[in-house]
Amino acid sequence: MQCPETVIYIPNFITSDEERQILAAVASAPKPKWTQLLNRRLINYGGVPHKNGMIAEQLPKWLQTYIDKINNLGILEDKKANHVLVNEYQPGQGIMPHTDGPLFHPVISTISCGSHTVLHLQKTSATVEDVQMCEILVEPRSLLLIKDDAYHNYLHSIEECSQDIIGEHVANLSLCENNHELGTVLTRSCRISLTIRHVPKTSKMQIKLGF
């Protein structure tokens, strides 16, 4: 299957220095900031998205460079990124097939640090006999954009494995920083991703006083 046109892969979106700075900033986040899930851990910056509106929180200064970089791409049009999800995956960890749903403006931008991974995309309407799937090799320092049709009509996921075999489903090999032949085995290390999005519905904290 060809990947939908609304999946855009940009290698080397950040420099190795910027990657090191991100990894250092995330490594120094206080432990209570992390939410531990079964197969990854995460930090919400900017607030916790919620159907009743996200209570907006100040984004840390070190993230601003990357938020500006995304805003300057113009992909969010008149909107500004106001939320960053940090995900950490150890080798063997991943994320189940899902869509990011209605809480976000339908443009996902993800910067990867530390390790490659392989993202799978699969049409939501696919039947069991006809699973249409494509894979994107997501390299460290790259930016992956998933928007519009790909946002609404495709599930994305990362398999829980510690090695990836570059096969014919990988749709972006010609765009990658590194040349990989079919059959190459890539071993994962710890990957930190920054998913930068716009949450349309926000509210300021309201403190109700009891008098």
Ligand SMILES: O=C(O)CCC(=O)C(=O)O
């Ligand atoms: O880590 C990634 O690249 C994907 C994360 C993701 O899909 C999510 O947090 O919704």
Ligand SMILES: [Fe+2]
């Ligand atoms: Fe997602």
